[in-house]
Structures are given as C-alpha cells and as structure tokens.
Amino acid sequence: MTEDELTALVGTRMPGGSRTLEKWWVTLVLDAMECSPEDGASHPTFVFLVATGSMGWTWNELFDVFHATEADGPMFGETNTTVHTPLQTGETYTVRGEIVSAARKTGKKTGVFDIVGYRLDVLDAQAELVASTTNSIVFPRRGEAA
Amino acid sequence: MNIEVGQSLPARIIESVDPEKMKLLSALMRDPNPIHFDRVAVAQLGMGDKTVNQGPSNMAYVLSMLGQWAGGSDRITHYRFRFLGNVFEGDRLEALGVVTAVTEKIDRLEVECSLSLTVMGGAEVLTGAGTVLLPKEHA
Numbered sequence: 001m002t003e004d005e006l007t008a009l010v011g012t013r014m015p016g017g018s019r020t021l022e023k024w025w026v027t028l029v030l031d032a033m034e035c036s037p038e039d040g041a042s043h044p045t046f047v048f049l050v051a052t053g054s055m056g057w058t059w060n061e062l063f064d065v066f067h068a069t070e071a072d073g074p075m076f077g078e079t080n081t082t083v084h085t086p087l088q089t090g091e092t093y094t095v096r097g098e099i100v101s102a103a104r105k106t107g108k109k110t111g112v113f114d115i116v117g118y119r120l121d122v123l124d125a126q127a128e129l130v131a132s133t134t135n136s137i138v139f140p141r142r143g144e145a146a
Numbered sequence: 147m148n149i150e151v152g153q154s155l156p157a158r159i160i161e162s163v164d165p166e167k168m169k170l171l172s173a174l175m176r177d178p179n180p181i182h183f184d185r186v187a188v189a190q191l192g193m194g195d196k197t198v199n200q201g202p203s204n205m206a207y208v209l210s211m212l213g214q215w216a217g218g219s220d221r222i223t224h225y226r227f228r229f230l231g232n233v234f235e236g237d238r239l240e241a242l243g244v245v246t247a248v249t250e251k252i253d254r255l256e257v258e259c260s261l262s263l264t265v266m267g268g269a270e271v272l273t274g275a276g277t278v279l280l281p282k283e284h285a
Binding site for chain 1: 160167168170171174175176177178179191201202203205206207209210213214218219220222223224225226227228229
C-alpha cells in the first residue's frame with residue numbers, strides 16, 4: 001500500500017452496528033476483567049468494548065482495509081475516550097465510526113510503520129451521543145523501504 | 147477526604163493474571179486472536195510461552211483503581227492510554243495513580259490523575275491519564 005493510498009482512506013466510514021448490554025454478558029465481562037460486579041455497564045471500559053465490538057468490521061476486516069493481516073503484528077497504539085453519560089445495563093447502543101487519521105512514519109528501530117486513527121461514537125436509543133473513543137493502530141510495514 | 151495535586155491514589159495489585167479470564171473475555175468478545183488462549187500460537191509468533199492479556203483488561207485494572215478511589219467507576223468522564231507492552235499470564239501487576247489537577251466546577255470537583263500499569267519487576271505497560279467528577283462533599 002502506498003502512502004497516498006493510505007491517506008486516501010481518511011474519512012472512510014465504518015458500517016457501524018448496535019449492541020444491547022444484556023446483564024449476563026456485562027456480568028461475565030466484569031468478571032473476566034477483574035472488575036467489581038457493582039460497576040455494571042457504567043465501568044468506562046465498556047465504552048471501548050461496545051464501540052469496537054459494534055463498529056461493523058471485525059479486527060481482521062479493519063486490518064484488511066489497510067492491506068494488513070494479523071500476521072503483520074498490528075498493535076494498539078493509544079486510546080482516548082470521553083464518557084458523557086455512563087452506559088447502562090439493559091440499554092441498546094448504536095455505534096458509528098470513521099477513519100480519522102492515517103500517516104506513514106519511520107522509526108530508527110522499528111523501520112516503516114503506519115499509524116491509523118479511528119473514532120467511534122456511541123449513541124443511546126434517543127440518538128444522543130453518550131461516549132466517544134478515538135483509538136490508533138500501528139501497522140508495521142516490513143516490506144517498505146525506510 | 148482532602149484532594150491535592152501530587153496525592154497518590156491507593157495502588158491496586160493484580161497478584162497473578164489469570165489465563166482462564168483471557169479465555170472467557172475472548173469468548174465474550176468473539177475475539178479470534180489465539181495469543182489470548184493458545185500458548186502454542188504465542189510460541190509460533192516468537193512471543194514466549196505464555197498467553198497475552200487483552201488490552202481492555204489492562205485498561206480496566208487501572209480504571210477500576212481510579213473508580214474505587216473516586217467512589218464509583220461511573221464518575222470517570224475521560225481516559226486516555228498509550229499501550230507500551232504486553233501483559234502475560236501469571237504477571238503480577240501494579241496500577242498507580244497520582245492527582246495532577248483539581249478544578250472547582252459549579253457543583254463538583256474535576257480531578258485529573260496520571261495513571262499507569264506496571265509489571266512488577268518488569269516494565270511499564272500502560273501509561274495515561276483519567277478524569278473524574280466528584281461531589282464537593284467528597285473533598
């Protein structure tokens with residue numbers, strides 16, 4: 001993938017999706033993450049989980065958009081999340097997402113890599129924005145010359 | 147409780163990251179990445195012989211520490227993290243936080259904290275910041 005092809009993907013919208021936070025699922029996720037069951041879906045990590053889980057692409061489909069696979073070793077870079085209203089168990093949320101940045105960089109040790117940023121908005125049943133998370137993924141480009 | 151810049155939050159220790167919890171979260175999230183549940187796959191990738199913890203779990207350990215101090219995780223209004231490294235099964239972790247700013251709002255206090263997660267005896271794997279809104283009587 002050329003740098004021009006990479007940057008042309010900024011603005012690409014994700015299919016999006018929706019998720020109902022069923023109590024059994026919330027309870028088991030809290031247990032898996034060593035969280036208190038009293039937190040319920042208001043634990044802010046649920047924003048990330050709901051957003052990425054309902055963006056409308058699997059991780060492999062997202063990687064494919066950037067001509068990468070799991071075998072390339074893509075890595076989480078950063079996450080930046082704002083919670084306007086804590087999520088609630090039993091509620092249904094809609095997710096919409098967009099690629100917001102894409103840049104090619106070169107590191108002395110890492111060689112060529114791409115950093116892709118995507119924003120996911122979480123809306124409640126009244127279509128009110130309740131949370132937003134902007135995240136980045138690092139794609140190593142071992143085949144690209146530095 | 148008196149809240150001041152520079153104040154340390156009570157640390158949270160995860161005594162040993164449980165690989166069974168990784169399997170559970172993989173199933174719940176329909177995450178097919180085998181590094182979270184298959185030691186052979188981890189070895190084939192040259193990453194050692196222990197399964198790799200999910201990034202959201204690492205975040206959750208730290209955010210739970212912040213939420214417990216704040217009186218509820220629903221008081222967290224913002225967080226940002228950089229993922230610096232992997233956490234493996236069996237790792238002993240320490241989540242830390244320090245108050246970096248206190249801003250008085252009309253009816254609440256906005257408190258910003260620096261946050262981190264470190265493998266004890268190893269490297270820092272997560273660094274970032276979080277913001278909580280507290281009732282004034284909390285201070």
